[in-house]
Amino acid sequence: MNDKQNYSMSLAKPEANQLSAKQKAAVFIGVLGLFIFALAIFNVDFPNKTMFLTLSVALISAGVILFANSLYLSKLEGIKNDGVWFKSIASRGVLAWTIGLFLTGFYIVLYFFPRYLGLGSKGAENNGLIALFDPLSFLLSGRPASQWFVYGTLYTLAILIFGYKFILKYRHNRYQQLRTFSVMFFQLGFAFLIPEFMARLNESPDYNLPYYDIKSMWPLNYYLFDGWSINGFLSSGTLGFTLLIFGILSIFVISPFLTYKYGKRWYCSWVCGCGALAETAGDSFRQLSSKKLSAWKLERWLVHTVLVFSVIMTAAVVYTYLGSDPNKFWLTRNSFLLGVGVFLTLIFTLVFVFKRQELGKDAKYGAIGFFVIIAALFAMHYTGTSDKLFLVKSSSLRSAYGLYIGSIFSGVVGTGFYPILGNRVWCRFGCPMAAVLGFQQRLFSKFRITTNGGQCISCGNCSTYCEMGIDVRAYAQKGENIVRSSCVGCGICAAVCPRGVLKLENDSMEGRINPNEILLGNDVDLMDLVNKK
């Protein structure tokens, strides 16, 4: 335990948190599996890669499963947060910093120096860690592994085994179990297996599908509208065309509809891969998110700036793409720009006419964002040449976005800093998709977290365990429902509440936002007098 953060206020270490013999054995087994990876990184050439890969995956899984069994199955069902703030790993202790540094380092190597993982350059054979994964990659897609395949496999593995742990932890709570099962399913099927099988299709000359995780929507999937991606879809027959249409429908039709009905949780904590990792492997870090008002302010600026950036970048990429061959598409550059402008203006006007009250002070910032985009569209129109926009190449804009947002923000910071900043840093501060869905959730959704009358005792469990850093208690203790754009609907606040105060539900829009001065249980005349003023 880190002495500087002696949260227990105790001089002696609380004993409950020492590992039992079984747990130590489980840790040893898991580390043994990781050790095989370490050997691979240092280029130990395993004679039978299939066997050693299987062995290491099995050992890692067995370690986590045995650990979780020993941690939860020996106890009665219920909330399992004992000693969270005494554990080095969960309270920014030495272990947390070590893991944080290791993960950050891993992401840097993964994104920028894949050769250290053993990626064969220019068609050369893989070696090291990536070579260890070749057999599995050949099995699935018939290709050698890449650093992305290794990453995808480990990512999926982490979601599956820590998902198992999470399900045991919440074995009294079916909401938690179902949504965890759901993210495990979508990760394994949609993010991992289907794209590999799509690569199989590409063996035929009729198909040239880009890597595509169907559930990952633009703008989270920021490369959906890249030239190579669109070309790939368009040169893959009906299937390719269907997938492209599906990608466009997902963001403009399917997702608004589902978000209206269920809130953004249908995506963020039931489907999304980033959410899946955060909710499973990242669950031990949810209490680390900052609940300060200042963090909320930063969040709103940052996440919406990323959204504006991603809209401009995508518009620029599509603009350039359309220009590459003016006679190829029915859509011309100028009609595209006009279309985007009209669409955004329509949304902006409708929101301002019908939802002005709910936006309050944020209306001003919304307006700034809108006008930045419109100005950018104009700039594109007037400065755009065949390959330049705003006098820079749109491809540079695209690579800047990919580097700073796609790699550094979502990967290196977003996941690498789990043990320091909490498990939803990316989702909260950076994800443009979360910003879009959050906007819908705040203004056009039936979803809310209902506060149960006057039952709140202000204990703060809800706020502490909110991974999105929402000060849930601030609403609950006022008897007010929680309607926040950032809420991903994980339901942990409702689970940890010791008084049954919170319930995630979909109900009518009427009376969804209900600030109260005097809470239920007090004099009815006084409530009438004060609350209806």
Place this chain on the structure above:
Amino acid sequence: MEEHIVIIGNGISGVTAARHIRKLSDKKITIISAETDYFFSRTALMYVYMGHMTFEHTQPYENWFWKKNKINLKKGYVKHVETNKKTLVFENGETLVYDKLIIATGSKPNKFGWPGQDLEGVMGLYSKQDLESLEQHAPNHEVCKRAVIVGGGLIGIELAEMLNSRNIPVTFLVRETSFWNGILPEGESEMINSHIKNHHIDLRLNTNLKEIISDENGKVKSVIIEETGEEIPCQVVGLTAGVSPNIDFIKNSNIETNKGIKVNRFLETNIPDIFAIGDCAEQHEAIDQRPPIEAVWYTGRMMGETLAQTICGNKTAYKPGHWFNSAKFLDIEYQTYGWVHGLKGKPDYEKHFHWKHEDDTKCITIAFNKNTNVFLGINTFGIRMRHDTFDKWLTEKRDVDYVINHLTEANFDPEFYRHYETEILAAYKNQFQTV
């Protein structure tokens, strides 16, 4: 100059009053506390010891909140109130003049004159200082090999849960024949008994403390049981046999007190411009079935909400609505709406319908008037219910049939949870076939 409102006590009552006065006026507000610099949620202290939260998490407002809202915070212990000079005298000799005084000093743990009750290692669980003392005496199961808890109420079971979370063996002495059965009907109380035992807590019913034995350094060494004379070695004794108003500092003033500070329905004491709210206030006459002293989080908050109106010129009586409360017994949540009586004070006309799930962790008891069938109240364990809905049904004086048939509307469990309304309805029809 704006009127100076001074509040003694920074708990939920005093802080709620201060917040509402600030919303309604520009009066000068000072909150005094000897316990902590900032308001924290007392009900959450247990979670700090259990490692669910840090102490900072128990503070509902960030530290800048008070200055921004011009609420002065003063740390100090008021030793005496000079009512004729409208002056507070602090322990260190300082003084503070008020125009209006709100006393919201809360409670202190009961001690019943047990031999050894002031030894080192004997503590209640009420204040932040109690928590610090517990950390010192029971940091782990090597320093504290066993703890004994005396008094089977809500704080007792919380203390048991806390110690249990650090693998410290607990012996839990309960005077009654079954846990909290003065308040809880028999079936519920029995269910909690077995839940306590399932957590490997050594629950001793019908058991009283005789004395606490000291070692040579004035520390707890063991306790002696009244009934059997058994000696139980232990390092910590938790006294959780209820609380009483924390008002020793005004005993020598001319403010009228009994167990608590006597107040009328407007929360006024006998001295003009002095008010009392929360745990330390005692109503001259009890309000319907409520006790004259209500030591509950919610009532403290409601008194604060009410008094702020009076202080700001809209004289308002404390007239709480339907009774409600909640607690958590280890893993089992408890909510109550309206009145369901245990052994203590159950009126003749009150009849109960009781349903328990076979897994012994969920049950409900519905009380109704056996003459008129009017619904009186519900206790629920392991099933969350909607406050709104029951408040409405109580106001509408629905009959018990209506409530049983519409229980689904009141369910507040998370989505996808199993529902038990059908089973409950079947059990009800089975028990009351004539109805």
